[in-house]
Amino acid sequence: MINIALIGYGYWGPNVARNIHANPDLKLHTVCDANEEMLEKAKRLYIAQTKYELSYKKLLDNPEIHAIAIAVETSGHFNLVKEALLAGKNVYVEKPFTSTVKEAEELRDLANKLNLIIHVDHIMIFHPIIKKIKSLFESGELGELLYIDAMRMNLGQIKKDVSAMWDLAVHDLSIIDYLVDGKEPFYINAVGEKYYNPKESLCFLTLRYKGFISHIQSSWISPLKERKLIIAGSKKMVVFDDLKSEKLFIYDKGVDVISGENIEYKDYAVKTRDGDILIPYVKVEDALYNSINHFKECVQEKKQSISNPDQAIRLQKILEEADKNMNK
Ligand SMILES: NC(=O)c1ccc[n+]([C@@H]2O[C@H](COP(=O)([O-])OP(=O)(O)OC[C@H]3O[C@@H](n4cnc5c(N)ncnc54)[C@H](O)[C@@H]3O)[C@@H](O)[C@H]2O)c1
Structure with missing residues (x-):
């Protein structure tokens, strides 16, 4: 079982949460949103054993969490992906990967160095x-x-x-x-x-x-x-x-x-x-289910995602x- 924490429960985050929960090999360990109203909304869809946090910092040093899914605004992706990688977590991140090619290259190199997976949700x-x-x-x-x-x-x-x-x-x-x-x-x-x-x-x-x-x-x-x-x-x-x-x-x-x-x-x-x-x-x-399932397989088998940072860099x-x- 892979424990995933989700950061961002705005417009798109609930779809990511639903599809993580639907996957029998994944556990939605924590939902995090800095906006209390959004977090309250997440709590209404209560899933047994899922925790709720306002600060993503709480996820980083939790050894129970194996991977982090990021569904915040694009401008917030770079810092969150970087902190998640430095905390030793595999990363699922929404498209577009980052705001610049330079940021994308830095994250790709960091993930390679740390032997961690980055999967960018190129859902189509x-x-x-x-x-x-x-x-x-x-x-x-x-x-x-x-x-x-x-x-x-x-x-x-x-x-x-x-x-x-x-x-x-x-x-x-x-x-x-x-x-x-x-x-x-x-x-x-x-x-x-x-x-x-x-x-x-x-x-x-x-x-x-x-x-x-x-x-x-x-x-x-x-x-x-x-x-x-x-x-x-x-x-x-x-x-x-x-x-x-x-x-x-x-x-x-x-x-x-x-x-x-x-x-x-x-x-x-x-x-x-x-x-x-x-x-x-x-x-x-469901394309989003397939995307999340592919990320799961990449983490399980320690293989590169087909929507990896190199693909994101070509697009960006x-x-x-x-x-x-x-x-x-
Ligand atoms: N794959 C798709 O088809 C698809 C569709 C829609 C959106 N998206 C992507 O999903 C991402 C989110 O888009 P959205 O429309 O849901 O945005 P949104 O603004 O509706 O939601 C973002 C949420 O993240 C929270 N947040 C931001 N920074 C945070 C932080 N540091 N810690 C905790 N919470 C934080 C905000 O409070 C907000 O609730 C974007 O990258 C977007 O491109 C993808």
């Missing part, structure tokens, strides 16, 4: 639909990747410590990173606007990778909630709509280049191809470069 790579899309590419069914168009928008919650791009595009960047095995873009640009926030609350990020391009829209200023990806392959195209009950659509559509007889232009013709739309059966799984390098190029 644990989503069954994303795993299915990866298998469709690996089997060759979709052909070559042409482009990825991602939309992640809703009204609010406008945060102060991160931009909508750091908060939302990080999900899409983690999906791309996972689908193309860590391939990095060679062109990064973005436009954004700072409505009601010291950082951008609306942002359009454009990326060019070897062989494909990507556009990622992140917004807290939208009348509609969207969580949608369009991924075009040279053979088939897929749409992943995370807000629908049927989430994955495979379109047997595309563009064929035909050479030979009856050609229209010079020695080849370009023809669009229409075909069936398939909604494949994909077993329902893109975000930092996009910030540098923003509106230029």
Whole structure:
């Protein structure tokens, strides 16, 4: 049994607590929140044997606690992860990992030195639909990747410590990173606007990778909630709509280049191809449960997480470069 303490019981923390509790190999040892009101809320969902603390310092020297899960605002991640590692605890931390690449590198090096695990909750790579899309590419069914168009928008919650791009595009960047095995873009640009926030609350990020391009829209200023990806392959195209009950659509559509007889232009013709739309059966799984379960396996087997600091650093390098190029 691995005893985990959770720091942060705001908007997202209760979901992390619920999924730790649901895992038979994990014990939610302590819930910690510096805000008394939040801690009272946590106590109402009382789980036998779970303790409650206002100060995270109490968790650090408790030898019963093997791991710490961190679900506080991004600006608070660096200090808490560092203190947890120095106290000898394995760490599960919410995305985005840290506020800068430099901080992320320091924590990665510290964890390696101390032989401890850091798992960053890049939740989307644990989503069954994303795993299915990866298998469709690996089997060759979709052909070559042409482009990825991602939309992640809703009204609010406008945060102060991160931009909508750091908060939302990080999900899409983690999906791309996972689908193309860590391939990095060679062109990064973005436009954004700072409505009601010291950082951008609306942002359009454009990326060019070897062989494909990507556009990622992140917004807290939208009348509609969207969580949608369009991924075009040279053979088939897929749409992943995370807000629908049927989430994955495979379109047997595309563009064929035909050479030979009856050609229209010079020695080849370009023809669009229409075909069936398939909604494949994909077993329902909770992505957050899968992410936490993967962290558990990494701690048990002392192996690197697939969403380790190196992955987070690749994503944050893109975000930092996009910030540098923003509106230029
Ligand atoms: N994986 C996902 O899909 C997903 C979704 C939403 C949020 N998140 C991430 O979860 C994290 C938390 O976001 P949120 O929206 O829940 O924030 P929030 O502001 O609603 O909650 C943060 C909580 O942490 C507490 N806190 C902050 N510093 C603390 C400290 N030092 N000690 C004890 N308690 C402390 C605050 O009192 C607050 O209750 C962020 O990193 C965010 O990006 C991830």
